[in-house]
Amino acid sequence: MFKRELDNIIRHLRNKFPVITLTGPRQSGKTTLIKSIYTDIPYINLEDIDVRNYAINDPRGFLSNYPKGAVLDEVQRVPELFSYIQGIVDNDKSVHFVLSGSQNFLLLQNITQSLAGRAAVLKLLPFSLTELSKEKIIFEKYEDVIFKGLYPGIYDKDIDPVFFYPSYINTYIEKDVRQIKNIDNLNSFSGFIKLCAGRTGQILNLNSLATDAGISPNTAKSWLSILESSYIVYTLQPYHKNYNKRIIKSPKLYFYDTGLVCSLLGISNTQQVQTYYAKGALFENLIINEFVKNSFHKGQTPDIYFWQNKTKQEIDLIFERGLNPIPFEIKSGMTMQENHFSNLKYWQKLTGEDSSNLHVIYGGENDFKTSRGNYVSWQSLSKLLNTL
Numbered sequence: 001m002f003k004r005e006l007d008n009i010i011r012h013l014r015n016k017f018p019v020i021t022l023t024g025p026r027q028s029g030k031t032t033l034i035k036s037i038y039t040d041i042p043y044i045n046l047e048d049i050d051v052r053n054y055a056i057n058d059p060r061g062f063l064s065n066y067p068k069g070a071v072l073d074e075v076q077r078v079p080e081l082f083s084y085i086q087g088i089v090d091n092d093k094s095v096h097f098v099l100s101g102s103q104n105f106l107l108l109q110n111i112t113q114s115l116a117g118r119a120a121v122l123k124l125l126p127f128s129l130t131e132l133s134k135e136k137i138i139f140e141k142y143e144d145v146i147f148k149g150l151y152p153g154i155y156d157k158d159i160d161p162v163f164f165y166p167s168y169i170n171t172y173i174e175k176d177v178r179q180i181k182n183i184d185n186l187n188s189f190s191g192f193i194k195l196c197a198g199r200t201g202q203i204l205n206l207n208s209l210a211t212d213a214g215i216s217p218n219t220a221k222s223w224l225s226i227l228e229s230s231y232i233v234y235t236l237q238p239y240h241k242n243y244n245k246r247i248i249k250s251p252k253l254y255f256y257d258t259g260l261v262c263s264l265l266g267i268s269n270t271q272q273v274q275t276y277y278a279k280g281a282l283f284e285n286l287i288i289n290e291f292v293k294n295s296f297h298k299g300q301t302p303d304i305y306f307w308q309n310k311t312k313q314e315i316d317l318i319f320e321r322g323l324n325p326i327p328f329e330i331k332s333g334m335t336m337q338e339n340h341f342s343n344l345k346y347w348q349k350l351t352g353e354d355s356s357n358l359h360v361i362y363g364g365e366n367d368f369k370t371s372r373g374n375y376v377s378w379q380s381l382s383k384l385l386n387t388l
Contacts, residue, residue, distance in 0.1 A: 001032065001036060001156075002029075002127065002131060002132075002135055002152065002155070002156060003131065003134060003135070004029060004033050004124065004131060004297070005128065005130065005131060005297035005298065006033065006122060006124055006296075006297045006298075006299070007033065007036070007037065009122065009297075009298065009299040010022070010033070010034075010037055010122065011037060013120045013122075013299070014037075014096065016120065017118065017119060017120040018089035018093065018095065018096055018097070018118050018119075019085065019089060019096070019097045019098075019099060019115055019118050019119035019120070020096075020097075020098045020099070020119070020120050020122065021098075021099045021100070021107065021108075021111055021115075021119045021120065021121045021122065022034060022098065022099070022100045022122050022123075022124055023100070023101060023102065023107055023108070023121070023122075023123055023124075023231075024102065024123050024124035024125055024231055025102060025125065025126065025151075025230070025231035025232070025256060025257075026102040026168070026171065026172060026175075026176060026230070026231075027151055027152065027153055027168065028102075028124050028125055028126050028151070028152065028231070029124060029126075029127075029152040030073075030100050030102075030124050031043075031073060031100070032152070033124060034071050034073070034098055034100060035071070038071050038098055040068075041066070041068055041069050041070050041071060041096065041098075042066055042070045042071065043070070043071040043073065044066075044070050044071065044072050044073065045073045045074065046072060046073060046074045046075055046077045046078050047073070047074045047077065052077055052078055055078045055080070055081060056078055056080055059078070059080045059081050059084045060084055062081070063081065063084055063085065063088060067095070068094070068095060068096070069095045069096040069097045069098075070097060070098075071097075071098040071100065072097065072098065072099050072100070073100045073101070074100070074101050074102070075099045075100065075101055075107065076101040076107040076110065076179075077101075077179070079110050082110040082111070082113070082114035082115060083114045085097055085099075085114070085115065086114045086115055086118065089118055090118075099111075099119070102176060102230060102231065108121065120299070122296075122299055123231075123296040124296070124297070125231070125256060125289075125292065125293050125296055125297070126149065126150040126151045126152065126256070126257050126293075127150040127151070127152060127155065128150070128290060128293040128294065128297060128382075129145070129150075129290055129381060129382060130290075130294070130382040130385070131297075132150070132155070133382055137155065141270070142283060142286065142332075142363055142378050143270045143273040143274050143279075144270050145258070145286060146258040146259070146262065146273050146279075146282045146283065146286055147161060147258075147259060147262050147267065147269065147270045147272075147273045148161050148259055149161060149164075149165070149257045149258055149259015149260060149262070150257060150258075150259065150289075151164065151168070151257060151259065151260075154259070161259050161262070161263065162263075162268055164259075165259060165260055165262075165263030165264075166263060168260065169190070169193070169260070169263065169264070172230065172232070173186055173189065173190060174186075176230045177189060177226060177230075180226050180229065180230065181222070181226060183223075188213070188214070188215065189223060191213060192209075192213045192215070192220070192223050193227065193232070193264060194264045194265070195209060195212050195213055196209070196224070196227065196233060196253060196255075196264075197255065197260075197261045197264035197265050198265065199253050200253060200254060200255055200261055200278070200281050200282065200285050201252060201253070201254065201278070201280075201281030201282075201284045201285055202252060202253060202281070203248060203250050203251075203252055203308070204235060204250055204251050204252060204253045205250070206220050206221055206224070209224075231256050232255065232256065232260070233253060233254065233255050233256070234254055234255075234256060234292070235251035235252065235253055235254070236251055236252045236253075236254060236288065236304065236305065236306050236317075237251050237305055237306075238250070238251065238305060238306060238307060238308065239305040239306065239307040239315075239318050239325070240305070241325070248308040248309065248310070252306055254285050254288055254289070255285060256289065256292075257289070258282055258285050258286050258289070261282065261285065262282070279332055280330075280331070280332045282332075283330065283331075283332035283363060283378075284316055284330045284332075286378075287317070287330050287361050287378065287381065288304070288316075288317055288330070290381050290382075290385065291304050291317065291319065291385070292304070294385040294388075303319065303320040303321070304317060304318065304319050304320070305317075305318045305320065305325075306318065307327075307347070313343055313346050314343055315327045315328070315329065315343055315344070315347050316328060316329050316330040317329075317330060319388060321388060324357075325351075326357050326359070326388070327344055327347050327353065327357070327358060327359070328359045328360070328361055329341070329343060329344055329359070329360045329361070330360075330361050330362075331360055331361070331362040331363065332362070332363045333362060333363055333364075334362070334363045334364040334365075335364065336360075336362065336364065336368065336375050338372070340360045340362065340375075341358065341360065341372040341373055344358040344359075344360070344372075344373055345358075345372070355371060355372060355373050356369075356373075356374070357373075358372065358373030358374065359373060359374045359375075359376055359384075360373065360374070360375050360376065361376045361377075361378060361381065361384075362375060362376070362377065362378070363378055364377055365377050365379060367380050
């Protein structure tokens with residue numbers, strides 16, 4: 001079994017909170033992780049229709065079967081349980097529940113209403129490059145990572161991405177989407193996801209997206225919220241400090257896994273990634289995902305942004321550490337070029353940032369420090385993240 005970075009966080013927080021809540025994409029490894037940690041309390045899957053009906057019809061009786069607590073998987077399917085769990089953990093401090101599910105909105109809505117202050121909320125995403133490197137899985141080319149993606153099933157079950165992702169998408173649409181909202185035309189929703197994949201790494205324009213999808217802007221907004229709440233996509237917000245009054249205020253769109261993006265785009269092998277016209281956007285998505293995972297898998301919220309002004313001068317990624325924002329440019333090319341630092345130098349003029357804090361993460365193999373700033377190989381990303 002692959003060791004997950006979140007493992008130690010869950011073990012630590014188990015004794016701090018009566019309830020641990022674990023969310024994340026379908027098939028990100030939540031069940032495997034929980035079962036490996038919680039060997040002393042029962043595991044209950046509420047996807048099982050008989051178990052679910054029992055819990056819905058008699059929540060008090062259902063929970064009485066687990067006097068020391070339990071792991072309740074896909075618990076968002078039975079919202080009736082949450083208020084009863086609150087009463088149980090308030091009355092008996094020795095009871096411990098783990099609530100897991102792949103529907104962030106439905107799950108956290110109930111946590112906020114019934115278990116606020118009692119539950120630690122954690123997120124498990126697909127493997128990080130750091131986790132794979134610890135298992136001696138090393139990639140020579142980033143295009144291989146982009147195409148293969150980082151879902152656990154591809155690695156521990158050795159499933160070809162060409163088969164894994166179409167099945168994943170079909171299961172997601174048939175199960176998760178129907179749970180969140182009753183969408184009449186699932187084919188239109190499927191087409192909407194593919195259009196989002198084509199906009200990876202771009203400024204989000206809901207009106208344009210809606211026009212291309214043949215739906216209203218309000219519907220596009222609603223469907224995008226479904227994709228966000230089920231961990232398919234996320235938005236990167238623009239940096240909030242106003243170094244220049246003419247800044248972009250719309251977010252950028254990214255997917256939690258590049259392998260899923262490739263499948264949606266019809267990319268069927270690594271060679272097609274290498275020649276894809278927007279390979280830079282896929283590489284950018286891969287790198288930013290690692291920053292997101294680095295935070296979530298430590299039990300933290302990512303403090304990352306991008307910055308762009310009206311004249312298209314842009315910083316791909318800003319990592320905010322306390323009051324100190326650290327800028328990164330992300331370049332898929334394997335060759336170091338002086339113009340890689342052009343936007344960082346503009347940022348330096350606005351902020352007075354020292355050159356030692358300017359970074360270009362690129363597709364090459366070697367790290368270099370220069371008078372302009374630092375080149376960081378994508379293969380050194382784990383080491384960089386540890387220093388942050």
